Every structure is written in structure tokens, then in C-alpha cells.
Amino acid sequence: MSDNNEIQKQQIVLTDYFANMIKQGHLAHAYLLTGPKGIGKRALALWVIQGIFCQNKIAGRPCLDCEECRRIASGNHPDVVHVAPDGLSIKVDQIRFLKSEFSKSGIEGKQKTFIIEDADKMTASAANSLLKFLEEPSGTVVAFLLTETVNRILPTIVSRCQVFELTQPSSTQLAAALKKIGVPADKAVILGNLANSLAESEKIAATEDFDKLVQNVCVWYLHILQGDARCFVEVQTSLLPLINNKDDEVILLNLIILLVKNSISVYYGEKDNIFVKFEADFTVLIAGLTAGRVMEAVELVLETRRKLAVNVSFQNVIEALTIDLSQCYHA
Ligand SMILES: [Zn+2]
Structure with missing residues (x-):
């Protein structure tokens, strides 16, 4: 949960953006989050999903504390499905399973979300199977595809997603975030220049x-x-x-x-x-x-x-x- 709290400081612009979309009910059906390993793609996807399901959200932001938020953080929410490579690749059976999970709830009109980690590792048949699914979006599904290498994903899939690139916070942003949590100004500036993330800078500070x-x-x-x-x-x-x-x-x-x-x-x-x-x-x-x-x-x-x-x-x-x-x- 601390991870997801932190994403608001790390990805200030994107969490603001998504909170706004949630508030206005304007989320798209599929997002592709790209960026280097450890940048917070998964944490951001989970944070948005928490924002969708949270019982006490404030201006589109999840409370991170209610039962829904907690179940999502611990990976135990029935309406949040995770897909990750099984071995080296994501296989067509995994996508078929995902689709069968969604066809059940689609009839009930229930909100569902899924996250595909390392989406570039989908086999060709898995990617084609997913493509058909993305082509017939249901109003109750929000998908997050995560990848470090967007150019390895079928262009037809990319074109059906809204793509966001996650970048590292600047040293100035980090220093500001550190000052906010009470680190003395001169130390915050040094730490902001030493680390690439708030988590890393807090670790060094400790x-x-x-x-x-x-x-x-x-x-x-x-x-x-x-x-x-x-x-x-x-x-x-x-x-x-x-x-x-x-x-x-x-x-x-x-x-x-x-x-x-x-x-x-x-x-x-x-x-x-x-x-x-x-x-x-x-x-x-x-x-x-x-x-x-x-x-x-x-x-x-x-x-x-x-x-x-x-x-x-x-x-x-x-x-x-x-x-x-x-x-x-x-x-
Ligand atoms: Zn909540």
C-alpha cells in the first residue's frame, strides 16, 4: 500500500490526470503504460484501479484504506485480473481465461479491470486474441497494458490504447517531495540529486x-x-x-x-x-x-x-x- 501512496508523489502529473478522468467518469477502455523497470507502471495502474473501486474516494483519488483499496493492493480483488508472463511469454490460454472471466461479468454489467504485465511478451496468438477483445470494448472494462518496450507490441494493439510514458521525477521534484515530508532543505537537495525515486532517496536518507x-x-x-x-x-x-x-x-x-x-x-x-x-x-x-x-x-x-x-x-x-x-x- 505504501507503494501506491508513493505513486502520487512520483507520478504527480499522471495521478492528477487519472484522478480527473475518474472524477468525470471519462476513463478510456485501455491504457498502455510504458517506461523503464521500477518506474511505477504497476503501482500507477493499481492506484487508478483503486480509484475506480474505492468507497471513499476524494476527487477521483483512492483512500488506500477502505476494503476495496486494501483488497486491490493485496491482489485479492475478484474484479481485478492480473496477467503476467507464464515463463517467458504470455500465452493464448491466459488471454482466453481473461476473456472468459470478463464475459461472465459483462452480462451482469459489473465493473471489471485487468492488468497485463510485460505485455510485449504476449505470443502472436495471445496478442491477436487480446486484440479482438479490445476491438469490442464494453463500458464496464478498463484495461492496463504495461511494458518497457512499446515497439515490441503489435501496432494494432497500441492504436487501441491510450499510451502514457512514465518518466523519472527530476531532482527538483524529488527534493520538493522530500522537503514536504520533513527532510531538511539542504539534505533534500543532495538526496534529490542522488536518487531516481522517492523510495530510493528515502532509503539513502535512512x-x-x-x-x-x-x-x-x-x-x-x-x-x-x-x-x-x-x-x-x-x-x-x-x-x-x-x-x-x-x-x-x-x-x-x-x-x-x-x-x-x-x-x-x-x-x-x-x-x-x-x-x-x-x-x-x-x-x-x-x-x-x-x-x-x-x-x-x-x-x-x-x-x-x-x-x-x-x-x-x-x-x-x-x-x-x-x-x-x-x-x-x-x-
Ligand atoms: Zn478506498
Whole structure:
């Protein structure tokens, strides 16, 4: 259920749109939701379906708390049918089953909805069977087809659906959503730039020592920019002690990527102010560099990420990066 609550923050525009359509009774018969894995296609479809059945909806938005909403969230609603690949594909029998479920209720005039996950994995015969079903829409059916690759779906099916592409929220949208739930402004901006979703940013925010890590990595970066040799010691004394697992490693590396990328914005005078407490110092020091150096630093850090992917020791990688960045900025 938390997933569906979150979709309102993640897909602000689309949940507004669908709430409006529900309120006005203007939902279409079939929607095709596209977008990368994890973007919230399923959560959005469920949220809309909850909006259709909810007993206490407010302006087309589901309460997420009534019996209907709860049954839909837990996958136990008799009028919400899920179809997902059985093995590698969605087979014609699965679509036939779906149609038989709907023909029963169609006679009763009962509202029914279905979700087809990975709709691009329908076999040709499954797709043709579904097509016939979509061609004879009943006023009581709303369908959601979900896919990561819309171009693998029969054009005749696509043309019978309203297509919506789900995209990731921008860092600004994420920061705003985080501030709304009480995250301090400066931290919200950093988190909004580190994560691709609210769930991911909340997870990072909950990391033990996250605030300390941000503080320490900023000091480390400041010392690199200043040509202060303390940066070499700090890898061992103030960064690595805060790294307990792979997730922490990724967070630290992403923070470093953010620092060097932010340096480009600072160099060109775009005041994004991501690292508020350090921005004044960064600005002075970065102004003394050349554009080439600032760009090269980004390359170095991205190269470091590639090294880590092939399992080189994290400590070695960060120590090497400290040397490379120092040479890059001061050679
Ligand atoms: Zn409800």
C-alpha cells in the first residue's frame, strides 16, 4: 500500500490526470503504460484501479484504506485480473481465461479491470486474441497494458490504447517531495540529486551516518581542491570507516560523482547550490581551475565506477581516485 501512496508523489502529473478522468467518469477502455523497470507502471495502474473501486474516494483519488483499496493492493480483488508472463511469454490460454472471466461479468454489467504485465511478451496468438477483445470494448472494462518496450507490441494493439510514458521525477521534484515530508532543505537537495525515486532517496536518507558521510566527503573534496595532503589520510580516517557494505560504497561514489559534476555547474556560474555549506569555498577554488580539468575529473570518477564494477577493492579504488583527482586539479 505504501507503494501506491508513493505513486502520487512520483507520478504527480499522471495521478492528477487519472484522478480527473475518474472524477468525470471519462476513463478510456485501455491504457498502455510504458517506461523503464521500477518506474511505477504497476503501482500507477493499481492506484487508478483503486480509484475506480474505492468507497471513499476524494476527487477521483483512492483512500488506500477502505476494503476495496486494501483488497486491490493485496491482489485479492475478484474484479481485478492480473496477467503476467507464464515463463517467458504470455500465452493464448491466459488471454482466453481473461476473456472468459470478463464475459461472465459483462452480462451482469459489473465493473471489471485487468492488468497485463510485460505485455510485449504476449505470443502472436495471445496478442491477436487480446486484440479482438479490445476491438469490442464494453463500458464496464478498463484495461492496463504495461511494458518497457512499446515497439515490441503489435501496432494494432497500441492504436487501441491510450499510451502514457512514465518518466523519472527530476531532482527538483524529488527534493520538493522530500522537503514536504520533513527532510531538511539542504539534505533534500543532495538526496534529490542522488536518487531516481522517492523510495530510493528515502532509503539513502535512512542510511546510518549519511549526514556524516556527506560532511566528510565534502571536506575530503575541499582538501583535494586545495591541494591539501590531508585528503590522502582522510580516505582511511573519515571515509572508509563509514562504509559498511556495497550500498554504502555506491552512495559514496555517487556523492563523489555529484561533487565533480557540481563543480562543472559551479565553474560555469550556474548556482545550483547542492552542497550549501561548502559552495562558497568550492566556488573560489574551482574558479582557479580550467574547464578542461573540471571535465577531466568527471571522466576520472566515471572510470572509477567502471573499475568497481569489476570488483577491485573499494579502498584501492578510492585511494587511486584521490591521487588521480589531486593530479588532475593540480598538475
Ligand atoms: Zn478506498
